[in-house]
Amino acid sequence: MSTTPSPAGPRFELLGQDGKARRGRLQLPHGTVETPAFMPVGTRGAVRGALDREDLLQTGSTLILANAFHLMLRPGAERIARLGGLHTFMGWDGPILADSGGFQTFSLAAQCHIEETGARFRSPVDGSEFMLSPERSMEVQQLLGVDIRTVMDECTPYPVTETQARESMQRSLRWAERSQRACGPDGILFGIVQGGMYPQLRQDSLEGLLAMGLDGYAIGGLSVGESREQMLTVLEYVLPRLPARQPRYLMGAGTPLDIATAVCCGTDLFDCVLPTRNARNGHLYTSTGILRIRNAVYRDDPAPVDADCDCLACRTSSRAYLHHLDRCGEMLAARLGTLHNLHYYQRLMRQLRESIAQGTSTAVLARIARLYAASAGTNALQKSAAAAPPQP
């Protein structure tokens, strides 16, 4: 039941399905990833919140995301290569997927000018100008030595006109072809389906990418301000049109409900800053909904954040202690909160994987939907997540 899209490609086995939900196993140079899987975001070569490698493993994370754009600026891709590659540099010997830098055409749009050659940026580090072309992005990702590279694309903003979305998508397709040529046959390369909210453009994008025969397919241009219904419409359109035997990655999503929904639509891979960023802002995920640890009601609460959780924070700390640490600005508040939230996300992924094997994935989705519909804090959180400026 396995397939290898190309000799250099990842070995992706489909282990089972439940409706459209897929249970899989992705074999990569640095290890095996059980899917559906969630990638913590290690933008600058570290997952924020002072997490070390052991902490990440404790959360159940197996695959992490790094950012080619930020690492090429600081400390520099050539430097990381000289130091033995990103795995050695950051002391993480598990699989790593790199974002190409395409997301920064959206998140740093004010400092970015798109040309046919590539994206011309003003560096957020030192203000200097530089060009991130598909060729340079591939070179950077190769220097980093990541397990999965992604094509350089333009992350189409929302809202845009159909004409703008088409131009952007078509350029992304041309960039994908240049990315593939630059990547060569030895790298594992994922394409990125663009096209905004326009089904025909999504269709054109995925047909173009499928013709190239890439190793996996990401869905980009979502989690950029559109509604959940719009995201779901795009997912339901794109996912069934992707090859069943290759991994599918929804970029930048999302809330637990977004993820459970997308898994039930047939998505395999996810990344999002929500669990780590929310932890630093005191929003903690629990089996009974969102807990805002800054709320004064927790000052005297001896209970753990979640009695059902066995993360380091819940094993050792009360809500009262975490509330106190947060009030004092102690880094330990961010670290324990981040450990907890990633643990929550990874447990959700494990539950989703198990439920697919057992044919009960829609029951998990229904539970998550009820939970976050019932949690008074959720809507506000989702609004605040949507309103927050995108992380560069």
Add this chain to the structure above:
Amino acid sequence: MSTTPSPAGPRFELLGQDGKARRGRLQLPHGTVETPAFMPVGTRGAVRGALDREDLLQTGSTLILANAFHLMLRPGAERIARLGGLHTFMGWDGPILADSGGFQTFSLAAQCHIEETGARFRSPVDGSEFMLSPERSMEVQQLLGVDIRTVMDECTPYPVTETQARESMQRSLRWAERSQRACGPDGILFGIVQGGMYPQLRQDSLEGLLAMGLDGYAIGGLSVGESREQMLTVLEYVLPRLPARQPRYLMGAGTPLDIATAVCCGTDLFDCVLPTRNARNGHLYTSTGILRIRNAVYRDDPAPVDADCDCLACRTSSRAYLHHLDRCGEMLAARLGTLHNLHYYQRLMRQLRESIAQGTSTAVLARIARLYAASAGTNALQKSAAAAPPQP
């Protein structure tokens, strides 16, 4: 060879001596401390740098310091007591020594007015006025449930006239007596020798405290801006006059050289913010001297901070990676640096303990003296440590 100063007192065994240096074992309600020992500073119920309990144990720390002043303000001593005491609150089941709040009469002098009743403070948390009397300090420390309490005193600043130092020392003696009465027979209580740089005042202070029959003796009013020679003069005067069979604690010191020196003079216990604060500022202690990780020379350095160190940072991270994390402001830089520096301090303490058993403590002192004399960075560091405003 053991003695118990009072039925409620700590069991302190003197295991051996090497010159004036002492090897001991201090048995406390929450565990045993091998001396000489260094206490990491956990002012607000956490050691800064996002260290959890396991991290602290990994550094070799067995006894930590907490601050009655800061904890009574936030989250409140009564609250901590309701939550099961400080050990439960912060998830640390080893011994804890509390600072009485006396140090804040020095570090927060601008917000403090000394009266016979106690020290009247303006709260650094909310600006409200409150009185920290000896009775209240004892009550706070009892509510925290710490293993070792310290008398409420006034930390005499430097420089002061002999008259000022005498008045301050005499008031501290009266406060010590009130502290002892308030503490009752069940608590383990350390006195604090004051008297500034004046030998006769130090003599008067320690005679007054010795007459009270306390469980251990701290030397206060040092590390407040005086020279190393002055500190040494006071230590060499006070230490031989303290009872041999009770623990001796040099408050707030110091650099590795300060500590090695004071151990060789017969000191048993230490606390200092230097290893943790310096870590956050990128000053790392190594077996070959101070390493300033922010220096651009480390950008490309694949070596660990210290090839002779087996801390988490040195096992997993290069200087180049730590330099990068520090430049990016990633919390992980502070955490790994703090783990490293505390590991260094605790290894030094272990070496000192072993050297006392082997009769080679002066050789360790000579090595440390050579090391920090040779390290170009040291003088500047010590100057900067002296110049830095005291941590409140």
